[in-house]
Amino acid sequence: MSDHKGFTSSFGAIAAAVGSAVGLGNIWRFPYICGQYGGGAFLLVYLCFVFGIGMMLMITEFVIGRHTGKTPVKAYEAMSPKHRGWRYAGLLGMVACFLILSLYLVISGWTANYVFDSARGALTGLDGDALERYFNVFSRSAVRPVLFIAVFLLLVALVIMGGVQKGIERVSKILMPVLVVLLLILCVRSATLPGAAKGFEYLFSVDFSKLTSEGVLAALGQSLFSLSVGMGTMIVYGSYIPKDDNLLRTSVWITVCDTLIAVLAGVAIFPAVFANGLSPDGGPGLVFKVLPVVFNSMNPAEGVPVGTVFAVVFFVLLVIAALTSAISLLETLVAWRSEEKPHHRVRYTVILSLGVFVLATVLSLSNGVLDGKIVGKFNLFDLADHINSVYLPPIGALLTVVFLGWVANKNDIKDELSNHGSIAIPWYGIFIFIIRYVAPVALLMVLVTGIISGIEN
């Protein structure tokens, strides 16, 4: 049905999906929330969620996508023609993609700026206070962040215009291995610094007293975000997966890679932070304000500024991670709009890119010139971030599992998972049990708690 426009190989499919999954969520967000909620204890809970629920959601989205060969809105309809209302679940995913992409672009633009400024030495030699000031001035200014959003988005759009095979698949097959190599270089450097052991302790020692119920919910939310599920992205990528690929095996690969890369990002960051006697709880600013201090401390008084080289390597890594994730978000939107008119792919890429660019610009300006001027005392950026992390992904995920678990035809699911009976699926019963009962209850809990804490604050 969709084979001609899909990925050409299993490796290509896995590389593209890993590209979507591995993003700012792994390298920017995971390390700091892991540290915040008790390191090893958080990691254990996270592992349970990522394999027990997140991966099941990924399989769910792959089944819907590959079975129908369609994008979310139409896929729900095609899978259950009698229940037309489900297409609104698909539509909600599209709204979520648009919003997340806009936010994602703002932070991706920052990372692109940091590549540029570390490479030209603008950050070299600055101390902690100066770096903090640098970040604040930069992120609140009107022009520079927007310029970098534009540059980054242009790269994303060009890949999408290249198409699924010649754009997305090809770029992912090159960039993912590069990302792993860069990350390993940083890990080796960080882990061998004197005093690094404390960082490992922080990341891996299991201290359940720091793991609050908030931490448990954060682990579930993070597992969804990190695997790119709940927004229909994996439905679209699922529709590109070769028909004879084993969906379980593909999903296990993606989940393992995504989780390993998140943990490695922690290894690249915390030992180096501790080795420099810096505070690990820098929160969202950890990467932009604290890490540059670490890199500067690696620069010798004379000779090659190795610290600056490591800084460039790190921010390039972050740009690559963000790029392939942003590609999957824009692809979801473009695939949806151009579903019936594939020859208009370029046109829709341009239109949608302009749309997200406008929203990303407003979000970026809301950190500076527009601060507090849009929704009363709220900063629009924080508001969008809140909606985006607390409501949309869990709602989307909940609808997806309820649809497959309770609405869709079981024979269709079995057929898709077993490649029409050609592979055994002894785990089918567990899968159905999880998506019918376990996942909906867990997702409802995240949602309700998120809403309550949102009201309280």
Ligand code: PHE
């Ligand atoms: N998984 C990506 C990350 O970890 C974010 C993402 C979410 C990408 C949803 C696509 C869809 O950063």
